[in-house]
Amino acid sequence: MTLYDFLYEIAIFVVILSMTFIASRIFSLIIRGIFRTWVPVVRAHFQRLVSVTIWVIGLMFAFQQLGLRVDFLLLVLGLIGVGALIAIKDTLENIGAKYFSDVYVPFKVGDVIKVAGSSGKVIEINPITTVLLTENEELVSIPNSLFLKEKIENVTPHVWKEILVPITIGSNVSLPEFESEILKACNKIKKYLDERFPPVLTVKSRNRQSVGLVLTLMVKEPGKKNEIIEEINRKISEIEHKIGRGGAQHRG
Amino acid sequence: MGKLSLCTSSQTPLIRFNAGYEGILKKRGLQGKSLDIANFVEGEDYEFTAGGVTRMIFPLLKQMLGRGILENPHWVSLNPIAPETVTIGDITLNHVRLGKERVSGYGQAKETIWKTLHGIQKEPAGSLFWQDEFVDYTYYNRVCSELITRLDEENDFDLFYVHDFQQLPLAQMLHTLKPKIFRWHIPFDESLVPEAWRQSLSLYFNEYDAVIVSCKKYLESLKKFGYNGKAFYIYPYIDQDAYKRPSFGEIELFNKEFGIKQDDRVLLVVARLDPMKGQDGAIKGFSRVAKSFPNSKLVLVGDGSFSSQGIGLSKAERWLSELRELVRKLGMEDRVVFTGHLTHAELQAAYERCELTILPSVLEGFGLVVIEGWLYKKPAIVSSEAGIAELIKHGENGLIFNPRDPSDLADKLSAVLSDQNLALALGENGYKTSQQCSLEKGVKAEAELMQGLVGSEGTRP
Numbered sequence: 001m002t003l004y005d006f007l008y009e010i011a012i013f014v015v016i017l018s019m020t021f022i023a024s025r026i027f028s029l030i031i032r033g034i035f036r037t038w039v040p041v042v043r044a045h046f047q048r049l050v051s052v053t054i055w056v057i058g059l060m061f062a063f064q065q066l067g068l069r070v071d072f073l074l075l076v077l078g079l080i081g082v083g084a085l086i087a088i089k090d091t092l093e094n095i096g097a098k099y100f101s102d103v104y105v106p107f108k109v110g111d112v113i114k115v116a117g118s119s120g121k122v123i124e125i126n127p128i129t130t131v132l133l134t135e136n137e138e139l140v141s142i143p144n145s146l147f148l149k150e151k152i153e154n155v156t157p158h159v160w161k162e163i164l165v166p167i168t169i170g171s172n173v174s175l176p177e178f179e180s181e182i183l184k185a186c187n188k189i190k191k192y193l194d195e196r197f198p199p200v201l202t203v204k205s206r207n208r209q210s211v212g213l214v215l216t217l218m219v220k221e222p223g224k225k226n227e228i229i230e231e232i233n234r235k236i237s238e239i240e241h242k243i244g245r246g247g248a249q250h251r252g
Numbered sequence: 253m254g255k256l257s258l259c260t261s262s263q264t265p266l267i268r269f270n271a272g273y274e275g276i277l278k279k280r281g282l283q284g285k286s287l288d289i290a291n292f293v294e295g296e297d298y299e300f301t302a303g304g305v306t307r308m309i310f311p312l313l314k315q316m317l318g319r320g321i322l323e324n325p326h327w328v329s330l331n332p333i334a335p336e337t338v339t340i341g342d343i344t345l346n347h348v349r350l351g352k353e354r355v356s357g358y359g360q361a362k363e364t365i366w367k368t369l370h371g372i373q374k375e376p377a378g379s380l381f382w383q384d385e386f387v388d389y390t391y392y393n394r395v396c397s398e399l400i401t402r403l404d405e406e407n408d409f410d411l412f413y414v415h416d417f418q419q420l421p422l423a424q425m426l427h428t429l430k431p432k433i434f435r436w437h438i439p440f441d442e443s444l445v446p447e448a449w450r451q452s453l454s455l456y457f458n459e460y461d462a463v464i465v466s467c468k469k470y471l472e473s474l475k476k477f478g479y480n481g482k483a484f485y486i487y488p489y490i491d492q493d494a495y496k497r498p499s500f501g502e503i504e505l506f507n508k509e510f511g512i513k514q515d516d517r518v519l520l521v522v523a524r525l526d527p528m529k530g531q532d533g534a535i536k537g538f539s540r541v542a543k544s545f546p547n548s549k550l551v552l553v554g555d556g557s558f559s560s561q562g563i564g565l566s567k568a569e570r571w572l573s574e575l576r577e578l579v580r581k582l583g584m585e586d587r588v589v590f591t592g593h594l595t596h597a598e599l600q601a602a603y604e605r606c607e608l609t610i611l612p613s614v615l616e617g618f619g620l621v622v623i624e625g626w627l628y629k630k631p632a633i634v635s636s637e638a639g640i641a642e643l644i645k646h647g648e649n650g651l652i653f654n655p656r657d658p659s660d661l662a663d664k665l666s667a668v669l670s671d672q673n674l675a676l677a678l679g680e681n682g683y684k685t686s687q688q689c690s691l692e693k694g695v696k697a698e699a700e701l702m703q704g705l706v707g708s709e710g711t712r713p
Contacts, residue, residue, distance in 0.1 A: 175394060176394040179394050180387050180391050183386075183387045183390060184384065184387055187384075195382060196447070196448050196450070197451050198382060198386075198452055200452075200455070202427075203425070203427035204427070205427075206427055
């Protein structure tokens with residue numbers, strides 16, 4: 001190997017490390033932007049995980065460039081990975097449970113629930129735990145995984161009547177006009193709804209592109225919830241067509 | 253101490269431009285959406301809106317600005333005939349416009365709410381929240397909340413102060429954690445709230461960090477209703493320095509304009525033209541003593557509210573016709589005077605010229621006109637159904653009567669008109685009581701409340 005070849009390989013090694021550094025920074029910033037609503041500590045862990053992964057890949061390429069074998073390095077890293085997964089098993093379980101509880105568990109922030117011998121008002125649901133405020137003004141943190149294993153009682157008054165329909169509209173849509181159409185649509189299905197609780201549209205988030213809303217309806221008969229959700233979604237679609245561009249997106 | 257940045261909101265605007273607003277702009281050579289009030293002439297181009305709400309908010313903002321508590325306050329209100337923004341000193345008035353159909357629907361919904369909460373709604377109102385009129389009511393409030401949200405992005409307010417029942421849903425609509433205060437200006441009797449409304453009203457109320465009502469009675473009722481936040485009563489207040497002693501010439505002018513003779517004994521009612529204000533009761537009560545006091549005259553001051561003029565409801569005109577018909581039936585045409593709207597100078601002359609004031613309201617949030625009369629040391633005869641009645645010690649600083657019983661009013665009128673010493677004592681003691689509703693006291697209470705909610709002081713250096 002000539003001195004020139006050696007210097008060339010060193011230069012490539014340095015370039016790969018520099019690019020790894022830049023890629024790690026860029027991904028870190030992207031994660032911070034996309035997942036800004038996550039709990040900061042969880043987001044920081046995720047950032048670190050992605051950063052470490054990028055560095056491992058970058059180092060492997062760099063060492064390969066110098067003609068070094070990476071098989072042993074990969075084996076060590078694999079073992080470390082398995083060890084890490086075992087170590088954070090509980091955390092992963094809680095994060096997984098949070099995902100499923102979003103879909104299946106019948107409570108939200110503001111509800112009063114009883115679970116695993118604790119009861120209180122739900123004041124926070126983060127990826128790891130759900131925080132309850134008890135009647136004695138004590139905070140109780142319940143691991144999310146518990147909600148998939150234990151019986152939960154939601155004792156919030158009238159909660160069984162409640163339907164929440166998340167809607168997203170473009171920020172160029174007139175919210176007052178959109179709300180008027182939604183209320184008129186709800187008035188047409190009022191025979192299925194508890195008239196003591198008129199529909200309420202609440203702004204949940206707002207940015208330059210869109211406005212996140214939740215439509216709250218209270219049904220007369222819980223057995224008809226699915227039909228009502230279908231009907232109101234159909235009506236929202238009609239409104240979306242009526243108001244045209246920048247329309248609404250909704251789930252049931 | 254830092255300054256507070258405040259956004260306040262009321263349905264009623266501070267100023268009303270006279271009809272033909274576009275012509276006014278042309279005449280003054282003005283263009284643009286944002287104009288200074290100094291470009292216009294009061295009385296010719298615009299007038300300050302009468303009524304308790306604006307009469308409290310404006311001096312409050314001015315005083316708080318003057319004391320360095322506030323900075324750059326914004327005031328959002330409904331004003332279909334006005335520029336988008338008007339600046340008046342350091343205060344920016346932001347005007348919301350609605351189309352005619354929306355105004356009509358909104359007006360009907362809020363009228364139903366108002367009548368129901370005053371116990372005079374004839375038709376069942378339980379289903380209001382499912383009617384198209386309520387959609388318009390919601391629309392108006394959402395337009396306001398969107399405007400306030402935009403203003404907040406530009407100004408980063410410290411808190412929001414919402415006035416009166418028309419705008420109760422605003423806190424639920426505003427997507428912010430910043431403190432929100434609500435001032436309820438009309439009477440609050442939880443027993444009058446229909447069962448079908450209780451959940452919605454409770455939701456709306458409980459979105460506020462603090463609610464202020466006008467007297468102890470309403471505060472108790474609000475708590476019983478289920479409001480869980482911080483609740484206060486602060487007596488309404490007026491800028492007492494704004495009420496000057498009129499000159500002899502001004503009083504003479506008032507006498508001449510309304511046909512009042514030198515030896516006439518003037519009994520004064522100051523109220524907007526509305527059945528709830530009980531002018532009919534005052535006429536009936538007066539008719540029973542008119543013969544005993546032959547040179548007495550009942551002078552009724554006031555015209556329609558902003559709703560009956562600014563947004564096109566004709567309630568005031570209908571009520572005026574009914575009152576004129578009642579006067580005709582009682583044969584009192586030469587004893588009852590309808591003055592319509594009075595300028596502030598004329599109102600001062602009316603207070604100075606009168607012998608006593610009557611507040612005949614069937615139901616009244618408070619009754620600041622009693623305070624105004626007291627500033628001129630005039631004895632007040634006050635409806636038992638007015639919020640201010642809790643400040644009256646019967647026989648000491650005023651007399652209380654049942655507004656649904658004309659003979660009760662007649663008795664109280666006779667008592668004051670026939671006993672000069674009683675009249676003098678009631679006037680003197682009333683004047684002392686009026687200090688409980690001074691601007692000084694009101695501003696202190698409101699500023700303490702605001703600073704307490706924001707965290708002892710504002711965020712501006």
